[in-house]
Amino acid sequence: MNTLIFKQDLKNFWIFIQSPTLGSRFPGRRGDGWWSDFKIHTPWGLIFKWLFFLWGMSIFILAPIVLGVSDLLGATNRLHDIDISRLVLLAAVWAPLVEELLFRFALRRPRLALLYVPILTYVLYTKAGLFNIIVVVLLLALFVILDLYRLTTDRYALPFKWRRLYCRFFPVIFHGSVLVFASMHLMNYEFPGGAASLLLPLLILPQWLTGLVIAWMRVRDGFACAVVMHALFNGLPVVLLALLSDLAK
Numbered sequence: 001m002n003t004l005i006f007k008q009d010l011k012n013f014w015i016f017i018q019s020p021t022l023g024s025r026f027p028g029r030r031g032d033g034w035w036s037d038f039k040i041h042t043p044w045g046l047i048f049k050w051l052f053f054l055w056g057m058s059i060f061i062l063a064p065i066v067l068g069v070s071d072l073l074g075a076t077n078r079l080h081d082i083d084i085s086r087l088v089l090l091a092a093v094w095a096p097l098v099e100e101l102l103f104r105f106a107l108r109r110p111r112l113a114l115l116y117v118p119i120l121t122y123v124l125y126t127k128a129g130l131f132n133i134i135v136v137v138l139l140l141a142l143f144v145i146l147d148l149y150r151l152t153t154d155r156y157a158l159p160f161k162w163r164r165l166y167c168r169f170f171p172v173i174f175h176g177s178v179l180v181f182a183s184m185h186l187m188n189y190e191f192p193g194g195a196a197s198l199l200l201p202l203l204i205l206p207q208w209l210t211g212l213v214i215a216w217m218r219v220r221d222g223f224a225c226a227v228v229m230h231a232l233f234n235g236l237p238v239v240l241l242a243l244l245s246d247l248a249k
Helices: 003-018 044-073 084-103 110-124 130-148 160-168 170-188 197-220 223-248
Strands: none
Touching (some): 003 044, 044 223, 084 110, 084 170, 084 197, 084 223, 160 170, 197 223
């Protein structure tokens, strides 16, 4: 993949987020069937170019804004108090799986959202204990089985009337899911004596941009691509931080 192809992909992304549709598919992406959602169709070279783009935007443009606003509000990040080895597991494994299931899986599987969104909302807001891990594993197994028996094809999609309505409001649903995903990360902060609400959205600019890209990848490629992108974006910097922390001891 050369630079021109990434530039074209960036242009495609920009066009998509202005008016998200369910019709956007990666070239060669199968519409439904076995492993349709659990196979990565995007070339790895392109995935890493998106990673470097997001890291660059976050570090050099968005992070200074976030640091300035957090200092202004006196906010502290709760993640600083988490053990580094546990942070690696949370950032690289648990968060990508749970958050992608909760916020992105239903973008192309809206009917299933009624089943699992309440369950995963509980899982997200409680600790990653054994019970919650079992719940997530069972949900993933269920989705794989549904795909195996071809129960996620167009035949089992929403009835035509509801599907037409879903497609009509898909731009609102798409951007709404990204905003809720980004806003959830405000829980990572502690605010002494309250905070100026108008400045709070600036604290989640990196999550908002990353959420847009990952949601777009979920729609045009599949669930697996979104999970891997999320895991790499979160995991590689945290693993590097863990290695540097061990060297400093």
